[in-house]
Amino acid sequence: MAATSTLTQPTPGSHSTKDHSTSSQERVGGEYLEVRILRQDGPGEPSYWERHQIPREADMNVISVLQRVAAQAQAADGRTVPPVVWDCNCLEEVCGACTMVINGQVRQACSALVDKLLTDNPGEIELRPMSKFPVIRDLMVDRGRLFHGLKRVQAWVPVDGYYDAGAPAKISPASQETAYPLSECMSCGCCLEACPQYGKIEVSPRAGETTAEYEHRKAAAYDQGFVGPHAISQAVLFNSHPTGKMIEGDRWDSLMAEGGLQICGLAQNCVAVCPKSIPLTESIAKAGRALTVHAIKRIFDR
Ligand code: SF4
Numbered sequence: 001m002a003a004t005s006t007l008t009q010p011t012p013g014s015h016s017t018k019d020h021s022t023s024s025q026e027r028v029g030g031e032y033l034e035v036r037i038l039r040q041d042g043p044g045e046p047s048y049w050e051r052h053q054i055p056r057e058a059d060m061n062v063i064s065v066l067q068r069v070a071a072q073a074q075a076a077d078g079r080t081v082p083p084v085v086w087d088c089n090c091l092e093e094v095c096g097a098c099t100m101v102i103n104g105q106v107r108q109a110c111s112a113l114v115d116k117l118l119t120d121n122p123g124e125i126e127l128r129p130m131s132k133f134p135v136i137r138d139l140m141v142d143r144g145r146l147f148h149g150l151k152r153v154q155a156w157v158p159v160d161g162y163y164d165a166g167a168p169a170k171i172s173p174a175s176q177e178t179a180y181p182l183s184e185c186m187s188c189g190c191c192l193e194a195c196p197q198y199g200k201i202e203v204s205p206r207a208g209e210t211t212a213e214y215e216h217r218k219a220a221a222y223d224q225g226f227v228g229p230h231a232i233s234q235a236v237l238f239n240s241h242p243t244g245k246m247i248e249g250d251r252w253d254s255l256m257a258e259g260g261l262q263i264c265g266l267a268q269n270c271v272a273v274c275p276k277s278i279p280l281t282e283s284i285a286k287a288g289r290a291l292t293v294h295a296i297k298r299i300f301d302r
Pocket residue numbers: 194195196197198228229263264265266267268269270271280281284
């Protein structure tokens with residue numbers, strides 16, 4: 001790969017003579033990559049920027065960059081620093097665990113390719129944790145509220161036992177085609193990071209509080225906030241399932257409650273950033289129509 005003006009030689013004295021890169025990878029022209037990371041030592045701690053320089057290799061993604069940064073454990077100014085912490089699992093954009101803000105765009109680190117990043121944004125790679133979730137450490141955030149949103153809308157097919165319940169209801173090909181894209185959600189949080197209506201909620205343990213009390217207080221705080229487009233879309237998905245439909249009314253009730261669908265301002269940021277191209281605004285529109293019908297039914301049910 002040709003050298004670009006974005007790449008620098010190491011700052012004199014900033015690196016030990018030890019080569020921390022893996023020898024199996026091809027070094028790109030002896031060049032170094034500038035990485036700027038927004039770090040945080042723990043929940044509630046102040047954040048700070050830290051620069052790193054790592055040898056550039058062919059075909060790197062942001063996860064391999066972070067692996068080099070962690071192995072080197074040395075900032076660009078030569079200080080020995082604790083390894084940067086981040087989260088990942090599948091390494092193929094399926095689990096959503098590695099979601100972070102890369103050069104200002106929320107996305108998965110495992111599918112963010114260095115060559116492409118440097119073409120689009122010469123100079124450096126900037127990494128920040130998502131801003132809508134509490135930071136656990138560095139780039140690793142607590143996405144618990146995202147999963148709490150799925151619990152609020154009961155994003156599952158309810159089963160009340162493991163006995164043979166007979167043949168399941170058939171789902172038409174047309175329904176499958178509508179449902180499949182919604183089922184691709186990997187709970188990554190990109191849509192929540194982009195949504196102007198989804199604010200950060202950070203609840204810290206209090207002195208003398210039991211774990212159960214803390215979790216209860218946290219869940220109550222989460223219940224007051226916006227449930228999020230991912231959960232609205234999953235409510236639509238599970239309400240389209242023949243068995244999932246059994247608790248359709250409960251799901252619509254949860255979207256009519258505090259922090260429900262009414263909070264959505266239809267800014268459509270969510271759909272623009274979803275890495276799985278899930279038609280979130282279509283789901284929001286469907287849920288809106290269904291809630292109108294549901295609200296009228298509730299009046300006659302009284
Ligand atoms: S359409 Fe609704 S859920 Fe999506 S970003 Fe806008 S306010 Fe958030």
